[in-house]
Amino acid sequence: MKPIKIIFDCATQEEIxxxxxxxxxxxxxxDVAAWEAKQAEQQAEAPTE
Amino acid sequence: MGYSVFPAPSGGLTVSDLITxxxxxxxxxxxxxxxxxxxxxxxISTAYKKLYIYINGLVDxxxxxxxxxxxxSDAANRYTYLGFQFKQTTTGQTRIVQDSxxxxxxxxxxxxxxxxxxxxxxxxxIEDYASTTSSRKIGRFKGTHTGGENxxxxxxxxxxxxxxxxxxxxxxxxxVNAGTAALVNSTSGGIFVFGAK
Numbered sequence: 616m617k618p619i620k621i622i623f624d625c626a627t628q629e630e631i632x633x634x635x636x637x638x639x640x641x642x643x644x645x646d647v648a649a650w651e652a653k654q655a656e657q658q659a660e661a662p663t664e
Numbered sequence: 665m666g667y668s669v670f671p672a673p674s675g676g677l678t679v680s681d682l683i684t685x686x687x688x689x690x691x692x693x694x695x696x697x698x699x700x701x702x703x704x705x706x707x708i709s710t711a712y713k714k715l716y717i718y719i720n721g722l723v724d725x726x727x728x729x730x731x732x733x734x735x736x737s738d739a740a741n742r743y744t745y746l747g748f749q750f751k752q753t754t755t756g757q758t759r760i761v762q763d764s765x766x767x768x769x770x771x772x773x774x775x776x777x778x779x780x781x782x783x784x785x786x787x788x789x790i791e792d793y794a795s796t797t798s799s800r801k802i803g804r805f806k807g808t809h810t811g812g813e814n815x816x817x818x819x820x821x822x823x824x825x826x827x828x829x830x831x832x833x834x835x836x837x838x839x840v841n842a843g844t845a846a847l848v849n850s851t852s853g854g855i856f857v858f859g860a861k
Contacts, residue, residue: 618701626690626707646841
């Protein structure tokens, strides 16, 4: 099961709750990987006590 | 000593223009309490001068998820963010504790106002959002919380951003990108998008 996305459409005032589609899920994986890489980089740069 | 009386100019601003407060219209909101990784406000009207986006109580304090905001689902680095975080210490000093940039989305940490209702909130002001002129500053986000371990305590994150995309902003994604954490609205929390004339 892919992550859930909640969309509110201002034009119709309707809400849609659905799983991410393939392209959204691909971008989600990119964002997670980039964030985890940045966290690892910051931890590597952090001064040791 | 004489003086001249000039006729009132025609057109231009009137007294009413100068004293009338801008009218805010609620365009849409996301207050569903179901857990989600992304919340999107879409099909935003371009008939206003500014957008105000109020974000409050989206993430459980215990999760400390990273939260991002992205316009038009555009992940092509056409938006640049420069952020400053201000922290007031218990002795009343205010200092800059962090800056950030070079993301293709606005990166909001837990200090930036995403967490439990009443203690943390963030307001994003998007100027000239409907313009299709590229390379322009489009607004700022201010997030604040009070309380915490060392009360009295105050923090503010201030992001200034601009876009090089020649598209009006009609869609806003708020999302988490840290593991399994999800956006969950606290009581009365959520995302509220207002248009201002």
